[in-house]
Amino acid sequence: MRIALRLPTSGPDELIDAQRRFHLAAGADIAEAGFDGEADWTLEVEEGEFLWPHGGSLKNVLGSIEAPYGAVCALVRHLVASEADGPLVERAIYRLAPQAPGRGSGPERKLLPRAGGHGRAPRGWYPVEALRLATRASPLSSGQIDRALAEGALVLDTRLRDALRAAASGEPLTFPRPSVAEDAGLALDVAVRGEADVLAAHERLDELEGRLAMVESSLPARLERRLRALVHRRR
């Protein structure tokens, strides 16, 4: 099985180099800008993006996708950097929580397609995270970070930094299965930020049901029911 990787054409050289090293260590075969016609999967990563598989290498995870599916979804998660000294990938160890202020709305998933393949991804399954470094945002001060961590808007996430350190020293990368708590965190991200289609329809129904229940239980409606009962008794 071969995984072709398209790296971004813009961005700092040190970052592109980190992306190349990481994805090669994570199981991608090719790190070239051009398309490899022999590949089974063609992955295109954005500036500052790192594809983090769960429970095995990229090759293991993508190799497990059942034949009817032509793609798999990665859940996008954003890493922000502190203003400390050092390379960006060393400082970007804080992950934005799904409810963090300033995050826009809209789908936060990235489709990873089979090469030349057609067909959709299985719904509700995110065996890969797309960790995105905020390359153009201002780094956060230590005060901002402390506050955001205390408020739950940021979560410490050193996986990428640690993996890049390991790759730099020639150690093999390991991608364990998420723990129960990590799995619940992913589920929360999906629930809050996840799929835009069916999930959004369900959520609109939730909201409509809530609004309707409010109307049904509103003061005028309750008063009307009481008055009606009173009139009925007097008759």
Next chain:
Amino acid sequence: MKLVMTLVVRDEADIVEQQLHYHLERGVDFVIATDHRSGDGTTEILRRHEREGHLRLIRENDARFRQSEWVTRMARLAATDHGADWVLNSDADEFWWPREGTLKEILTVTPPRFGVVRGLWRNFVLRPDDERPFYERMTIRRAPDVDPASPYHAQVKVLHRASPEVVVPRGNHDALGRGLALIREWFPVEILHFPIRSGAQLRRKFGAAEAYRAGPDSRLPRHTAAVAARLDTEEEDLESGFAVDDEALEHGLVAGELSLDTRLRDALQGQKALPPALADDACYAAEIDLLLGTDSARRLPGRVRLLERRLEALERRRRARPRLTGS
């Protein structure tokens, strides 16, 4: 954290002991069971657990099967009388299997804004009957059916935060009430499901389906109605129609429709479970995908119909208002 399981049973003596033992060993602290007219020894098993102090038994002799009413009552009792934090509404043929960690670990890390967690049925097929208990014979799992009339259709059950106001609709597929928001796309629990275990149990279970018709919601669940109808017309052949013999097994394994799954057998024999492999994850993902597809096809229209009815009721009240103010 206290986890309470509710159970409605009727003639489940071949499975209920293992079901109770399995869950009490895996984090369930207390069981509330409603026994509906059992006559096969189920009641005695439940009474023994009651005497041991970890089960509260409610007997129901009504001819009607009032599932939603009974499960709602038990789920509320779990909150009001037994100090439950979470409630698991199960059937006797279901074994709740956490994919990672334990049931309580999953519930502990469930984000606070959510109150309902889903489990997904994994269906096990009937193998030719012999003297062995069901969990030793039934180690073959099959892919779920799209057709809701199949007893092996894709389906969910839920765990929910304890609430004295909870409503559990028929089938135990939801839990409704304040603070009970559903986390829709997380399925951290598999429910190993053994709906048809022997010819005798098949005839007993689906022969009693008429109790649904007399209940408050007189419609039979589609899969129950479909099997009950076959029971009338092909009683002798029905068991063989469901049983997977060796030839069908071989074919099903090659075709990928069946897979060997000895987890429950191994667990009941005291063996430690291994974490799922990536191939298992991918297979599970495909079944979740099917469920979410049917979820949208069936549940969304149902919710829309219910909303329409409630709106119509409001509109009727609004139309009637001038008569009230004019009188």
